[in-house]
Amino acid sequence: MTGSSLAILTPGTLAFASLRWVGTVTGVMGALVLALNIPVSGWGWVLFTISSLSWTIAGLVLKDMSLVVLQAAFVVVDVIGVWRWLIV
Numbered sequence: 001m002t003g004s005s006l007a008i009l010t011p012g013t014l015a016f017a018s019l020r021w022v023g024t025v026t027g028v029m030g031a032l033v034l035a036l037n038i039p040v041s042g043w044g045w046v047l048f049t050i051s052s053l054s055w056t057i058a059g060l061v062l063k064d065m066s067l068v069v070l071q072a073a074f075v076v077v078d079v080i081g082v083w084r085w086l087i088v
Contacts, residue, residue, distance in 0.1 A: 010061065011062065020054070020058050022050065022054045023051045023054030023058060024051070026047045027048065027055075029047050030044040030047030030048040030051060033047065042082070042085030043086070045082045045085055046082060048074070048081065049075060049082060052075045052078050053071075055071040056068055056071040056075060059071055
């Protein structure tokens with residue numbers, strides 16, 4: 001993302017708060033769906049992917065590289081989960 005694309009995502013804005021809440025809610029929902037071990041549990045990985053991407057962007061905005069690295073690693077794990085649970 002370029003600096004101008006992140007301009008609306010500055011800390012303290014509604015857009016930034018919304019991004020963080022999307023990351024939080026989708027992360028919790030993903031964990032719940034997987035924990036329930038129901039036929040649609042594979043979709044928990046999709047929710048985790050959305051969460052991790054949201055928090056990766058938030059970390060970039062905050063310039064918090066530890067958060068970016070952690071969430072980027074989670075994106076990789078989440079994509080593997082999507083692949084294993086929903087594609088193959």
